[in-house]
Amino acid sequence: MGEGARRLRLPTTGSFTSPLHAPRTAAVLGLALGLTFTVCFLTGLLSHLHQHPIGWLTLPSRPAGLYRLSQGAHVITGVASIPLLLAKLWTVYPHLWARPVLASPAHALERLSLAALVGGSLFLLFTGTINIAYWYEPMRFSFTAGHYWAAWITMGGLLVHVGAKVTTTRLALSKRSPDRHGPAGDGLSRRGFLTAVGLTSGVLVVAIAGQTVGALRRISVLAPRRPDAGPQGYPVNRTAAQAGIDAGGADERRFLLSVEGDVRRPLTLDLAQLRAMPQREVTLPISCVEGWSFSARWTGVPVTALLALAGAADGSGATVESMEAEGAYRTSPLNRLQARDPDTLLALQLDGQPLALDHGFPLRLIAPNRPGVQQTKWVRRIVVA
Template identity: 35%
Template structure:
């Protein structure tokens, strides 16, 4: 017997629900989610592969899905992460519209008529749950709000794998229906149902979802483009600052005394140790470049940086040209934060240990007395308050 309520036939009366609307929305979402998934995996490759405590897939020359993130063009990470965060927001209204269009399918009876159908419905359950999880945690991360207790990076990565696997199964199963909708041109046919005039058409649903997507895009994209448009990013937590700061010196536990007259940058290459004061660094040949810096939350900004090329520091340390480096920053009352750079990243022409920005000394919040700036790398690798650089030291723990 069929249970009462929403399990009864005819309980859901909207005439626009059905394969046509679902197929159109699914086609839109397939393109959008492909962009989000691709840029997300690229962001992981650029952002986290060697950071201690966050490595998921070991960076191995024999592993085909990892590589050293390039340093050119300089806006590469700003573009990929800007697409990831902004297209991710655009996806939300279309996901809600598609869930509305298939909502009655949750109450089909019996729930599965065969093992094959049971597997299909399980894949849909995984797809829906992983989609909600990815979007919810992604938005929370972009807003610097962490109500969850797990590691966002690791959870978001594995959630993406579940999502992509479930999506692949769903596309394979549903693609014949979608192709039939377009082949028969059903998407342009008028609604012909036994019910009276609907309150909204299929085009209206798609337009409504599109308007919501456009609203979210306009309220956030300014932080990715930067400049005067940053103030239009009403949904972004960093819209009021032309040069955003993710973590202030106070939050990181950095005090003026820790970076005062006694500050020294330590360079290590094997048994060789070189110490440089900030005055020593300023006496070295200086390089100036206008470079963007972008963060995983989606914001980016372009500033003029001045400092010592990392390749010059590598030579000064006595390291070889194929050396990598582990950069250590003094944070949180003596706890070292670390990020690694490859040989190619070290050797990039504009890669530098920045001492000034826009002609002025770095502020304490922006990394005084010295911070790393490498073109096209995510902000997490542009280490602030640099205390030590260990060349050829293993970066993973």
């Protein structure tokens, strides 16, 4: 009876007896997470800037594969962080039950910032993971906005935490660490625990990286995407049916592309005229924000040629518009560097064949260093600005 009553009591920091709940374990995991979260934050920031351009910062159109690398790294690093975060939080879990709960105003501020850091870290990895798994029900809000702003709060919490712990961490990782030769438990040693956590990150990376690293595509059995399956052998983010485009709407006999806006000679071109223009062939990736990508050979008309034909001023940017009736990605902006890149095409062909309807038939945008959602499909208008 007495035993039962004691067990119902809330734990305190001292209730947890594993020697793994030690600063040195927390320090190693903390360093690893500091690294992975920084990678995720910077790559996420880059992706955000692509999708929400700011006036004074013109993103370059080169290197062509940068967005593919950066967003692939974002998702892979995020997934690799799952074991690191769970292990870290398990290691420091006893501190959740520290008494007194709030010892001083400074302690209260530190715990509040920890709530931001821990809360934000769990929120980010959870929403990121379910987003790449296409499980949207728990997120009845804009994933991109929620994930992005939570990242700022989390990184702020991380900076506070680094300030609070830098002295302890340096000591914990040094030869003078008081728990360097901690009491051996009867289970995993610290080295064993950290190795197991690292291996788990490795298992997850191999299990998903094949959605962007082609060589791993066969063994990445838990990847939400395959880079080698779909119409013409490639996956699509949105099918024509999902976008509300049918074969009638994309009828090539009635198709007309218009180039308008800030131009001297507004153009209206049909498919025969587009096919008669000098064609350019480029090998460029489609790199989705969800971290999957594939590279393919595209053939079509350079946007620079169309802008020149229409008499657009040098240094013009443009907005590319789809036939889609609605949707956040119905249009996409080309800044002046992207618009003038010779490899920015309105593609008519994929690997030498006319585009499949799901890949944007009759005409789609393909440009270097750009999120897949901005490689607008079913293009029907370019508005120069």
